[in-house]
Amino acid sequence: MNEDDLVRIQAIAEAALLAAGKPLSLEELRELFWEGERPARQVMEHAMAMVEKACEGRGFELKRVASGYRLQVREEFAPWVGRLFEEKPQRYSRALLETLALIAYRQPITRGEIEEIRGVTVSSNIIRTLLEREWVRVVGHRDVPGRPAMYATTKQFLDYFNLAGLDELPALSEVRDLEAIGREIEKKMQGEIELDVPSAEGEEADEQNLDESPSEQTIH
Known part of the structure; x- marks a missing residue:
């Protein structure tokens, strides 16, 4: 040729x-x-x-x-x-980014496992938003009582965050907690999403503490 x-x-x-x-x-x-x-x-x-x-x-x-x-x-x-675009970037809560980070790093993972790590319940709105955006999908059900759904990320998630594969996510050794992971994922958005980090009093109403004084949750 x-x-x-x-x-x-x-x-x-x-x-x-x-x-x-x-x-x-x-x-x-x-x-x-x-x-x-x-x-x-x-x-x-x-x-x-x-x-x-x-x-x-x-x-x-x-x-x-x-x-x-x-x-x-x-x-x-x-x-x-x-x-060029009048519409402001959509704002995402720390809770959503932390949930997405856990799915990305621990997939496949159930909602209950996410709640155990974060120390708070996961809002149904968060799961629905992630499914509607096609960033996550149900890949099976855990073989335990209740058979909870297991979630994993999709190609749409990788495309949106400008990634060719999950290996391009920041290494866990470089980030020490969920909030830091959320910030690292946000950097991959190329300015398309603005991170909204609420105060402790401003967390979503349906996210209730599982422990009145939960210890800091980290990913190992």
């Missing part, structure tokens, strides 16, 4: 990523071509490397996330680009 063919494949990939509005996998990009002209996987990977290089010094970049490749605004330009 000559250089002109590679440049054409690169251009087609760029056009597809701009039009798709979502990540595209390598196979989805290859499927854009007729069978007789479909580039080999290695050739397609080389073309994507060319796309990445072409983005250097530009206001956007090629990012590989769990679902594939996407073109996105570089993080450093988010403050300016954000002014």
